[in-house]
Amino acid sequence: MSSYENIYKVVRQIPQGKVATYGQVAELANLCGKPRLVGYALYRVDISSDIPWHRVVNAKGEISYSPLRQGGDHTQKVLLEQEGVEFSPKGKINLRKHLWQPTLQY
Template identity: 35%
Template sequence: MARQKEERNELESKQAHIWTVVGAVPAGTVASYGQVAKLAGLPGYARFVGRCLKDLPEGSTLPWYRIINSQGKISFAKDSEKYLKQLNCLQKEGIIFRNDRVDLKKYQWKV
């Protein structure tokens, strides 16, 4: 029982670190899942970042849409509702897509 609580606390701590980094990504820039993981002190946890974003509480104001994959693409299925929402949010911030990709040299968050 104590071990489960300890594991849950560790998971919540990692999640909080991820959310802190996501909240710091400036408007008009993007970060990759791997970049967020590394900045949160969790190198190699890119997939965990995706799970954390999936588990964001309803009504969260974190800019989850600024997180894309390392190829500069949105990870949702193209033309899905979530894909279009993320695309719209990024375009409103002035991010330009060419061939469904963001130019990471231009738009990736420089820390």
């Protein structure tokens, strides 16, 4: 399985109303220390894909701005709000409340 496929497998597990960070996804995909690779993989995903790309944010709980994403940043915020994710007036997500805590599978 490729690195991108591992990333997409992890991202598909993030439930509605929760978010994960790029670093968290990298770690769960066995790509420790490669959060940018997660960003690159998610940038390649079509906005209408079944991969919930919008549920991945940066470690500060913010949407990472991408000048190349053609409205994707606004779309990401709207999609998260529709799932019940709340943003502070400064645009941050409370990670204590909304961060996905996957259960370990043995």
